[in-house]
Each structure stands twice: as structure tokens, then as C-alpha cells.
Amino acid sequence: MSSFPAVLTSEWTKIRTVASTSWTLAIAFIATVGFGAAFCALVNAGFDSMSDIERATFDPTLVSFSGMQFGQLAMIVFGVLVVSTEYSSGMIRTSLAAVPARGGFLLGKLVVATALALLVGLLTSFVAFFLGQAILGDRGIGIDGENVLRAVIGAGLYMALLALFSMGVAAMLRSSVASISILIPFFLIVSNLLSGFEATRKYGQYLPDKAGSKIMQIVPEAMGSAETPYGPWGGLAIMLLWVAAAVLGGYLVLKKRDA
Incomplete structure (x- = not known):
């Protein structure tokens, strides 16, 4: 089973036979589309009461993705579970015995899970967009x-990269509880706090979610948001650097530590 196609097949089997990973992807879709639709309805009903700046920088595309802040949490959990479940169940020993090349083992897992996250992410972004615009x-x-x-495509890429980043962190920590306990507060609380205050905004804007989500905007400083020194593609590039660092860290830990 050491050939790479066999590794891909094995990883696909693991993912599709574990109910928790399927449920987290379903929740990511439902939360993003559902909350996005609800927010679109609220914005549409209260548009005239919005500030002049918010109306002038109104971004209908970005509003469609307002549910992303909830859906991305499920995508983070998906990324964590893909990697950490093998450690909690002890199956990692069997997997590494079957695939001694640890780099190939990790690459196969990341390729399959990221491709699935991208597929779900694109489906989510297109459905959220068309429903929101309607x-x-x-x-x-x-x-x-x-x-x-x-x-719209960028929103799907963002979700896939978020899952990949979470996989890298989980590979470093090798624990579902530790990974989720760090990642969820990081994205839900720390990132918003750093970006919410003038004194810390210059640091918060370089965090992976704040930088990566820039790809979803079509209007600069949309909805009165703060100006950034980078554009949509620059923000995605910053997120890619975070993802690369997390994946590299996960690989180094897997290579150097025993299962």
C-alpha cells in the first residue's frame, strides 16, 4: 500500500467512513448558506437605515458570504478531525506501518482532504452567492x-485553505482537543479582537482569516471596513504563507516524533 495512488485510496476510505467528518462538512455548508441568507434578508430590509459609508461601499457579494464566519468553524473542525482522529484511535501506528514514507502519508491525507474541502467550499460559495443575490x-x-x-471562487478556496491550515496545526499538536481548543478561540475571538481595535488592527489584518477573506470582496473597504495595505490576491497570498508554515510544521513533527 506504499504506492501513492494506494495512499490516496486509503485516505479517501478513511474520510468517507467516518461520520464526524461528513457531518462537519455538511454543517459548514448549512451554516454558511443559512446565516448568509438570513443576513442578506436583514440587510435588504434595513438598507435605508445603514450609514452613508456602508451604503456607498455596499458589497452584495460579500454580504452573501456573511455566514462564512460560522461555517468556517465547522471547516476548521473537519481539518482537525481528518488528522487527529488517527492519533486518538491509535490507528496512526497501523497507517505508518503500511506507509513508512511519512511525507507521502501526510501528502496523501492532505491532498484528499483538501480536494474534498475545496469541492464542498465551491458548492457552498456558489449556493450562498446565488441565494443571497436572489x-x-x-x-x-x-x-x-x-x-x-x-x-465566489475565492470563497471556496478560502474554505479549503482554512481546512488545510487546520490539518497542519493538528499534525503538530496530534490532539483533537488541543487543536480545536486553540484554533476556534484563535479565529473566533483573538482574530476579531486584534482587528477590532485601532492599536492592534495593523497586526490583526495579517492573520490568516482576515487576510484570506479579502478575496471575497469586490468593493474596496466594503461595508465601511478598514483599509488594508494589500488587495484580494495579496490577502490570499498571506493566507497561503500561514498554510505553508502550518503544513511544514506538521510534517516536521510527524517526521521527528514517534507515533
Whole structure:
């Protein structure tokens, strides 16, 4: 089973036979689409009461993805479980015995899980966009609008990269509880706190979620948000650096430590 195609097949079997990973992907889809639709309805109903800046920088595409802050938490859990479940169950010893090349083992796991996360992410982003625009009505925008397709595809990429980042962290920590206990507060609390205050915003804007989510905007400083020294692609590049660092760290830990 040491050939790479066999590794891919094995990892696919592991993922699809574990109910928790399937459920987390389903929750990521439902939360992102559901909360996004609800927020679109609220914005549409209260548009006239918004501030002048918010109306001037109104970004209908970004509003469709407002549920991402909830859906991304499920995608983080998915990434963690893909890696850490083998450690908690003790199956990691069997896996490494079957695939002695640890780099190939980790690469196969990351490739399969990231491809699945990307597929679900793209499905989520397109459904969230079209549903959101239907709710916004005349205030919505078409998929053929300037930079809209980039934002919709970028939202799917963002979800996949978030899962990949979480896999790298889980490979370093080798524990579901430790990984989730660090990642969820990091994205839910720390990131928002650093970005919410003027004194710390210059640091918070370089965190993976804040930088990566820039790809979902089609209007600069959308909805009155703070200006950043990078654009959509620059933000995605910053997120890629975070992901690369996490994956490299996970590989080094897997290579140097016993199962």
C-alpha cells in the first residue's frame, strides 16, 4: 500500500467512513448558506437605515458570504478531525506501518482532504452567492459582474485553505482537543479582537482569516471596513504563507516524533 495512488485510496476510505467528518462538512455548508441568507434578508430590509459609508461601499457579494464566519468553524473542525482522529484511535501506528514514507502519508491525507474541502467550499460559495443575490433582489449583482466570479471562487478556496491550515496545526499538536481548543478561540475571538481595535488592527489584518477573506470582496473597504495595505490576491497570498508554515510544521513533527 506504499504506492501513492494506494495512499490516496486509503485516505479517501478513511474520510468517507467516518461520520464526524461528513457531518462537519455538511454543517459548514448549512451554516454558511443559512446565516448568509438570513443576513442578506436583514440587510435588504434595513438598507435605508445603514450609514452613508456602508451604503456607498455596499458589497452584495460579500454580504452573501456573511455566514462564512460560522461555517468556517465547522471547516476548521473537519481539518482537525481528518488528522487527529488517527492519533486518538491509535490507528496512526497501523497507517505508518503500511506507509513508512511519512511525507507521502501526510501528502496523501492532505491532498484528499483538501480536494474534498475545496469541492464542498465551491458548492457552498456558489449556493450562498446565488441565494443571497436572489434575496437582495434589485440590490444584488450577477455572477458576470466585475470581479464577482473571482470572489465566489475565492470563497471556496478560502474554505479549503482554512481546512488545510487546520490539518497542519493538528499534525503538530496530534490532539483533537488541543487543536480545536486553540484554533476556534484563535479565529473566533483573538482574530476579531486584534482587528477590532485601532492599536492592534495593523497586526490583526495579517492573520490568516482576515487576510484570506479579502478575496471575497469586490468593493474596496466594503461595508465601511478598514483599509488594508494589500488587495484580494495579496490577502490570499498571506493566507497561503500561514498554510505553508502550518503544513511544514506538521510534517516536521510527524517526521521527528514517534507515533
